[in-house]
Amino acid sequence: MEGKWMKRGFLYAFCAAALLLVAPGCKDDAVEDSGTPDTPQAEDVFSQLNRDIADMQSLAEGHVKVLTCFTEADGSAVMELDNNHVLNIYAEQEKVNSVPLVGIDGNGYWTYELDGSSGTLEGNDGQPAPALSSTGKSAVTPQFRLSDKRYWEVSFDGGEWKQLSTRQVWDVDKAGKSAFSPFASCSVDGDKVTIYLRCGAYEINVPVEGKATTDAWNKFVAGADGNVLLDFSYAGYRHGEEAPPEAAWERVNVRQWMDDYKVGARQALLDIMAKYGLDKSSGNGNANVVIYFPAGDYVLHNEDDNTKDDNKTSGDTDSRGNNTSHAITMFGGNFVIKGDGPDKTRLIMETPMLPNNNSMYSSPTLITIKHNSFLTSDVYDVTGSAAKGTFSVEVANANAFSEGEWVCLYLHDNSPELVAQELQPYEWESTMTNISEEGVQVEDIHQIEKIEGNTVTFKEPIMHEVDPQWDWQLRKYRHYENVGVEDLCFVGHSVSDFKHHRSWEDDGAYKPINFMRLVNSWMRRVRFTSVSEAASIISCANCSAYDIDIDGNGGHAAIRSQGSSRVFIGAVRDRSNRPPADQWSSSNIVEGAGQYHACGVSKPSMGAVIWRVSWGSDACFEAHATQPRATLIDCCTGGFMQTRQGGDAEQVPNHLADLTIWNMNSINSPAPKGNGNVGTEFDWWRSGWKYWKILPPVIVGFHGEPVTFVQDQVKLDESNGTPVEPQSLYEAQLERRLGYVPAWLNALK
Known part of the structure; x- marks a missing residue:
């Protein structure tokens, strides 16, 4: 027994x-x-x-x-x-x-x-x-x-x-x-x-x-x-071990600045950025300031902020002429944008951010907080093998690094043998031009804990096996740290009858905020109302976004880890309204349909955790291609609509190895459609169709609306129809590592 x-x-x-x-x-x-x-x-x-x-x-x-x-x-x-x-x-x-x-x-x-x-x-x-x-x-x-x-x-x-x-x-x-x-x-x-x-x-x-x-x-x-499970417990701000602190830095009151200098909210923010060195690409890594928006409405974008761009060609113009919208770009670390609560402080986009060209994705984001560089040009070859889940690599000239430094375990290699290995058990298809031309792309960001000789040991486990016969490198990663956005609401005016890829106004006109090249940073206690995309966390590491609501008119996407490592996205409630994608009608608005792409991942995301997120009945988690790996969809509730993952045909597979779906509660899982025919099983790799391809996932405790998966397309399908213990894999792994569940995580349940 x-x-x-x-x-x-x-x-x-x-x-x-x-x-x-x-x-x-x-x-x-x-x-x-x-x-x-x-x-x-x-x-x-x-x-x-x-x-x-x-x-x-x-x-x-x-x-x-x-x-x-x-x-x-x-x-x-x-x-x-x-x-x-x-x-x-x-x-x-x-x-x-x-x-x-x-x-x-x-x-x-x-x-x-x-x-x-x-x-x-x-x-x-x-x-x-x-x-x-x-x-x-x-x-x-x-x-x-x-x-x-x-x-x-x-x-x-x-x-x-x-x-x-x-x-x-x-x-x-x-x-x-x-x-x-x-x-x-x-x-x-x-x-x-x-x-x-x-x-x-x-x-x-x-x-x-x-x-x-x-x-x-x-x-x-x-x-x-x-x-078959990786250890996802290192995801989030400071590896999930503690909550971001309530910042004790100098507090600058935006409303007071507006009153004192007789300027609008946008100009006040720009002035404050200039005062604290956040307006230049050289950046201030230690701004040490809380930019405080007390209760009230603050318009950060409208028609008055647009400028004429005579360099636009006729093909780039839209119905508003050659006007161009401009992002508010913040360069720096150690600062917080803070309000009095999502029901009290509203940062508003009154009009859409106009596209920079005729692409539906080219509208700028309202606020981007970023480091202007990514990796240094210095390259240090990885000289030894490392298994998935281990912590150390052998590196040529490891003395070039220092303990505590952030680095990127980097691979861009289009060797045909490597591409074939990466796609196992499937074979490359001619439409997959990204992986064949750009190569297998891994960008796994780590903090160095220890250096002994040429052995570099990270604080976090490696999420992709390392074989030195390929072009593995360790490169220095440029970033800012300790940036927070909290206790406020971003308000847009996205279209009420969203239709996927219909126009730039559907897919990108109202994107309020992005993080780019930040570590140990966070968004919490935030609401997004009527936005095209809520937030992208891009080329970051160990950032958290939690206790978040998405409502109003539905749009293109929710919150994603884009080419980032160990991002934690948790306790997000996506209740936005829009027509269903497969039976679109401008008059058929479904309450709680959710963003078209729910929370998820894109590009070479590694180790992301989507935890206790609820999304609408006409959505599914995002897996937007260009080589995301090792994603945990943990104890989530929502629709399980096939093909909502996203991704251009040339950039598939939608997701590579180690997609793990744990205790998913499906509230809408219609039989999938294959080549125009209604199927009876949910498939993960549709040969002969250029879009829908995910390497065999691990599925444990899938329940709710019944779904049968094609068994030779999954690595594991355990306890289908019945939830399992532990209820949350992330919680259980974090508890096993620390000996307890941190208070910040318990408070979110």
């Missing part, structure tokens, strides 16, 4: 390997990465030690329950506890005599083995230290560390540290994680799991009861060979 979930119970005896705890002030003495895949990082050891010791006692006392147990054929297993901790059992354990094994003896006291001998741990009073309250004494909890002189020390309940070992320890730094495992093996028999320990003779019979977590999650936790 392996891999199934049993009844809940408690662990009455337990034995654990004590792991290295980083001693205060001596981080260099902790276990460091030796370069082998199984060697734990120092922070991993710290976390595992705290969990192992505390969970050992809590389970033995019955204070913590075992929720799930997932076993593999090789004898490895993973147990999930109801305190959100995970216990690992490795198929094979490395033996290191200088690692103490700590357990509980038959009388309920702490015992240990070290360097081939065993003994009883003594508490602060010199007496055997009680592990269980059944001894009649107050139980105490041991912790272990290496002193700065490399001796093992033990402390109880945070008390005095006492030396335990009699010799200095030098051989544990290169030990693998399995060397610290407390368990020898486990077996499953009916409703019980029996755990066999490496220390002592205890056999632990554990009834298990809990929510039935899905196999996809269990394999991810176990690191099993069949795991």
